Amino acid sequence: SEQGTAVDRIHRLLGASVLGVIELSRGCGKGCRFCTMGAKKMEHLPPETIVNDLIANVEGGVTSVVSGSEDFFRYGASGPRVNFKRLRSLLVEMQREPDLSFMQIDHANISSVLQFDDEQLREIRELLTWRERTDFLWVNMGIESANGHLVVANGGGKIQPFRADDWEEMVREAAAKMTRTGFFPVFSIILGLPGETPDDVARTLELVRHLATRRAVVFPIFHEPWRPDGGEPFALEAMRADHFELFTTCYEINF
Ligand code: SF4
Numbered sequence: 001s002e003q004g005t006a007v008d009r010i011h012r013l014l015g016a017s018v019l020g021v022i023e024l025s026r027g028c029g030k031g032c033r034f035c036t037m038g039a040k041k042m043e044h045l046p047p048e049t050i051v052n053d054l055i056a057n058v059e060g061g062v063t064s065v066v067s068g069s070e071d072f073f074r075y076g077a078s079g080p081r082v083n084f085k086r087l088r089s090l091l092v093e094m095q096r097e098p099d100l101s102f103m104q105i106d107h108a109n110i111s112s113v114l115q116f117d118d119e120q121l122r123e124i125r126e127l128l129t130w131r132e133r134t135d136f137l138w139v140n141m142g143i144e145s146a147n148g149h150l151v152v153a154n155g156g157g158k159i160q161p162f163r164a165d166d167w168e169e170m171v172r173e174a175a176a177k178m179t180r181t182g183f184f185p186v187f188s189i190i191l192g193l194p195g196e197t198p199d200d201v202a203r204t205l206e207l208v209r210h211l212a213t214r215r216a217v218v219f220p221i222f223h224e225p226w227r228p229d230g231g232e233p234f235a236l237e238a239m240r241a242d243h244f245e246l247f248t249t250c251y252e253i254n255f
Helices: 047-059 084-094 118-127 148-153 164-180 198-211 241-254
Strands: 021-023 064-068 102-105 138-144 184-191 217-222
Touching: 021 047, 047 084, 084 118, 102 138, 118 164, 138 164, 148 164, 164 184, 164 198, 184 198, 184 241, 198 241, 217 241
Parallel strands: 021 064, 064 102, 138 184, 184 217
Antiparallel strands: none
């Protein structure tokens, strides 16, 4: 159905996938209106399928793979609370495949990352490395705006189980935590979210300047609605001087 992920009808891979993507979970369900996965409840592939897909990739000549999930750290969870035991157990099973270098994380949520302590994150970091350690084990995480209330107004669940008032501090903490546990944070922000004010842009700019002092990159994205009640798309013509400064500041950090 429109709302479903058809996870029960996923077949095992028979050969290597594009970019070595190994699907772990489908859907998200956190409700962000600007995202096609907002209304699709997250469901997980069984460990046997994931391990099979890993082996199919290795046999197809792939040595570093990428996890396919909207939120890697929520593998095995049934709501916004992470399930360290199930995630760890999956990674331990995947570790049995010896001919790999490492697994990159595709997407993750700040609100999931912050539910782990440093020791757990370090253990996950180790379990993502097989033969070859990379300094750039990136984790893509959406900030969208420094104003947590604006983020919530555009969908609801991204910050759960935490509070919108704490969002800005959560982003700072996630950057520090991921860096000290061996990950490379890759953040994204959205310009022109419905309801965005000049004050929100200024706060996001200040936050991005803070992230520039960390080992992180930040990608600015233009708001692009995909559903009828999704508001207006953001375009170059709508860009004010403050948007431009925010946009260029991100790129100065990145390159
Ligand atoms: S948390 Fe991320 S994946 Fe989930 S609905 Fe929001 S933007 Fe989409």
